[in-house]
Every structure is written in structure tokens, then in C-alpha cells.
Amino acid sequence: MTFDPLSLRNQFPIFRTNLDKPLFYLDNAASTQMPQTVIDAVTEYETHSRANVSRGVHRLAEAATENFEAARQTVARYIGATSPKEVIFTSGTTDAINLVAQTFGEQLEKGDEVVVTLAEHHSNWVPWYMLAKQKGIILKFLPVEDNGRLDLSKLDQVVTSKCRLIAATHCSNVTGAITDVSALVKAAKSVGAKVLLDGAQMVPHGPVDVGALGVDFYAFSGHKMYAPNGIGVLWGQQSLLETLPPYRGGGGMIRSVSLEGITYAPPPERFEAGTPPIAQAVGLKAAIEWIESIDLHEATKVSHSLMETLLTEMEAQKGLRIIGPVGVNDRLPVVSFTLRDAHPHDVSQILDSIGVAVRGGHHCAQPLMEAYEIDGCTRASFGLYNDYSDVQTLLNGIDKVRGIFS
Amino acid sequence: MSSNLYQDKIIALSKDLSNAGRLDKPDTTATLDNPLCGDRVTLDIKLKNNGISELSHHVRGCALCKASAALLATEGKAKTSEELMEMTVALENYFKEGKKLPEGWQTYEVFAPVKDHKSRYDCVLLPLKAAVEALS
Numbered sequence A: 001m002t003f004d005p006l007s008l009r010n011q012f013p014i015f016r017t018n019l020d021k022p023l024f025y026l027d028n029a030a031s032t033q034m035p036q037t038v039i040d041a042v043t044e045y046e047t048h049s050r051a052n053v054s055r056g057v058h059r060l061a062e063a064a065t066e067n068f069e070a071a072r073q074t075v076a077r078y079i080g081a082t083s084p085k086e087v088i089f090t091s092g093t094t095d096a097i098n099l100v101a102q103t104f105g106e107q108l109e110k111g112d113e114v115v116v117t118l119a120e121h122h123s124n125w126v127p128w129y130m131l132a133k134q135k136g137i138i139l140k141f142l143p144v145e146d147n148g149r150l151d152l153s154k155l156d157q158v159v160t161s162k163c164r165l166i167a168a169t170h171c172s173n174v175t176g177a178i179t180d181v182s183a184l185v186k187a188a189k190s191v192g193a194k195v196l197l198d199g200a201q202m203v204p205h206g207p208v209d210v211g212a213l214g215v216d217f218y219a220f221s222g223h224k225m226y227a228p229n230g231i232g233v234l235w236g237q238q239s240l241l242e243t244l245p246p247y248r249g250g251g252g253m254i255r256s257v258s259l260e261g262i263t264y265a266p267p268p269e270r271f272e273a274g275t276p277p278i279a280q281a282v283g284l285k286a287a288i289e290w291i292e293s294i295d296l297h298e299a300t301k302v303s304h305s306l307m308e309t310l311l312t313e314m315e316a317q318k319g320l321r322i323i324g325p326v327g328v329n330d331r332l333p334v335v336s337f338t339l340r341d342a343h344p345h346d347v348s349q350i351l352d353s354i355g356v357a358v359r360g361g362h363h364c365a366q367p368l369m370e371a372y373e374i375d376g377c378t379r380a381s382f383g384l385y386n387d388y389s390d391v392q393t394l395l396n397g398i399d400k401v402r403g404i405f406s
Numbered sequence B: 001m002s003s004n005l006y007q008d009k010i011i012a013l014s015k016d017l018s019n020a021g022r023l024d025k026p027d028t029t030a031t032l033d034n035p036l037c038g039d040r041v042t043l044d045i046k047l048k049n050n051g052i053s054e055l056s057h058h059v060r061g062c063a064l065c066k067a068s069a070a071l072l073a074t075e076g077k078a079k080t081s082e083e084l085m086e087m088t089v090a091l092e093n094y095f096k097e098g099k100k101l102p103e104g105w106q107t108y109e110v111f112a113p114v115k116d117h118k119s120r121y122d123c124v125l126l127p128l129k130a131a132v133e134a135l136s
């Protein structure tokens, strides 16, 4: 296999349509674009197989169910699940984490502790905060180092014998720092706690192996990995899922309902009340197959080289602060920065004027902003279709910002 | 082009810190957030005859928000709560529908380029909304 970002870019209609100027899309950590093959898979399903799942015997219902379950199998393979039964479809990472907070969390007791890190997206913070308020659980916080990495030297202090769960991101959506999962797992196991990883940023860059990671829950979203939005995944260890109460009530998650009572379906259906996002699951399957068709080893070399160029140029600029680790090791191509005289929203707006799409603000990670004593930052995040032109145009844009605000 | 937003006048206003900071013993104070972007405006206001006699601003936000707060510190002088409320609505309509600004607020036409940038209306409106809140 060879890897050529430009030929990949040609597979994405967004780069050809509706735009009055070229698009330098560097907002992939928020949402990636969709390749034609994913769009086609969704259209094909909606055109020829649309129906509700698991409830009908007619041809279309069978086809829809088949498609939906095939998607579950593809996800299971991509993340190294031992069985598709461990794959729960949700509406996204946020929904997946709330699911854990309300089922696993339901079993926690007053005084139990949950550890989150200061690098979390609000979606892996707020559900735990809400649970803490509801149930009198104590939240503990693992700090970050100045270089954007989790301060693992503090693990001993925050993970006590009362700890029931460590909820941490696999990769920060701000700093791009990849978490040393083994350290978290070791600390958790030593006190019998579980580990939930937020993989929203990690999975778009290639398959993960939940078994090898040694975690208990893993959450991610489709729209950040070239798939439609409205779908995400919670993976959980089967034996653990079986012990959990249901999440939402409704159709599809029961075995039987009568006046005497209700028997719930086994996982994963127990956690999938209501009509699931079927077309979105079909799209997710197509997106995974698309990612798997790429030489990710070569792709990583390219993204590292782009990131290295960008970081080197940035390090030489006065008044520019990189929010994240030095260098490209153990890091995804997510580069956040501040400029001394320009607010991130102004930076993003000026970059937009030359076709560069980045994100400015707190990135739903206000505790991290607070830790670094900044109001916000501007983030450039790379996908598989980015190339040197994106880096160069971004750097030109930063010059332009400096020209306006100096 | 978005960069038209950043005309010299707006940039100059955003850097005008003559009324930035906090007042000693203000008659009223308000802090308002824009939850979408995290911008935050704090206004301290002194009153005379129902109108603003002195206004200081502390802005954590973008150039548009800072420029708007700086302009309010001068243009808001002697304005009453009713006038500020009227202007807040009028400025929104000025952006959205191209309607005229009320008498006495013409200097806000410096923000005309914001009309083309829906997502930035609130940046300019936030200081006015904070003033309305402070006076209500």
C-alpha cells in the first residue's frame, strides 16, 4: 500500500463542493469529513434496505437488522472486542459515558471515589460531577504537567482504596497527548477499580485493542472517524456489562413486559432502548473499512512530519505558546496554541478568511484551560487527508493575524 | 472576507484600555458569560440621575467584545436602563435585518462588518447585555 493524502482528499466531496475558496480543513478533532464511500453506503442503505431493526420478519426488516449487526461486528473487530455483544451503539461518546455513569455509577455508594483527569473533555467530567451530586460520590482529580501530559506521579495520591473508577481520556482533544494507559490500569487494578477510556480522539487514527489496553470501558464517536454523526460506541467487558442495570427504558431493551414486571434483555440490547441509529451504524462500518484500507503506518509518518514542521515553525515564533507536549512522540496530530495579542476566536476568524478551518475557544475542556491559566486556545487538528499545503496556509494565516494585531 | 471585520477602528477600540479595570465603589455591577465561547464581561457602573455616569469593563474575550465594551464606556454615558435595552434590541436588528441604529448610537456603525458574521453578533452584544443586567 502507498499513502498519498492528496488522493485521499479527492475521495471527499466536501473539498470540491459549495466553497468559494479552497478549504484547508484542520478541525478534524471536532468532526472529520466523510469520504464518498461512506456517503454511498448510507445512501445505499436508505435507498434499498431502510426499515426498523429486530422487529419485523419482512425482507427489509431483515436486511436492516443484518446491516446493523454487521456494523457491530466490524466495530468489535476494529477495537479488538472479544465479542460483538460487548459493543453498545450509542449516539456518541457523550452518551456512552453517561451510560456508564448511570449504570455502573448507579451501583456506587456514598463515599466511593471516581478519579477524572484535568485533561478531560466536559463529556467525561460533567456526568461524573452530576453523579457525585446525586449520590454523594467523591470526585478526585489527576493533575496535568506543564507539558500537556497527565501527572502520573500523583496517581498514588489520588487513587485510594475507595476508588471505584478512573475515567480518563485516551488522548487529549486539546494537547494531543496520548495517555500512558498502562499506568492508569495498574493503579486502578491495585485497588480493584475499573477504568473507562474516552477514545473519541484516538480511534480515528487507527484500530485500538481494548483487551491489550486492559481497560473496562471504552467510548468513542462516529463523526470524528469519517462516519456520520448521531452514532457512537460504548465497549464494555461482557462480564461487567452483564452486572449492570439498564440505562434508558423503552422498546428493544426488554425480554418481556407484563403487569407482573419486566425482564431486561442481555447486553448489548439492554442498553439500546428505542430505535437505534441504523443508517449511521452502516456509515460507521463503511468508515472503519475505509480507515482499514489505508496504510496507517505511512499515514502516521506523514502526519508526524506535518506536525513536526508546524511545531518547529511555531516554536520559533515570539508570543506563540504551544499548549501541549514538545515533539511528536506519544502524540496525535492535534496542535493547540495561543498568540499573545490575539484571542482564539479572532485567530480562527482570520484563518477562516483564507480558507483555514480551525477551532478557537475552550474546546469543552475548561478545567484544562484553568490549569494552564488561559481563556482558550486555537487548535489545528489533522486528518488523513491533510498535507503540507494545510500547514503552510495555516502558518501564512498566523502571519496575517500577527499583522492585524501587532 | 472575514478579515474585513478587523478594520483599524475596531482593532484600535479593542486596544483602548482607558476605561478597563474595576471601579471603586460602583453603584452596580454585572458579570455576563457567553456560554458558547466562554467570553466573560464584567461591568462596574456609577449612576447619576438614572443614567450611567461612569462605566468600567473587564473583558475576557475576543477583539469584538473588547471593542464593544470600550465603546460602551464612552457612548453609554448618561444613558438610562430603557435606552440601553432599546439599543440592545436595535443593535441585534441592525445586524440581522440591517435596521437603523437609534439616535445617539451612530458610532456603533463601526461594527457594520459584523453583519456578515452571524456567529459573532453575540460578541458585540455581550457588553450591552451586561449593562442592561447591571441596571435592571
Ligand SMILES: Cc1ncc(COP(=O)(O)O)c(C=O)c1O
Binding pocket: A029, A030, A091, A092, A093, A094, A095, A121, A123, A124, A169, A171, A172, A173, A198, A200, A201, A221, A232, A364
Ligand atoms: C476527547 C473527547 N471526548 C468526548 C467528546 C464528545 O464527543 P461527542 O460530542 O461526539 O459525544 C469529544 C468531542 O468533542 C472529545 O474530543
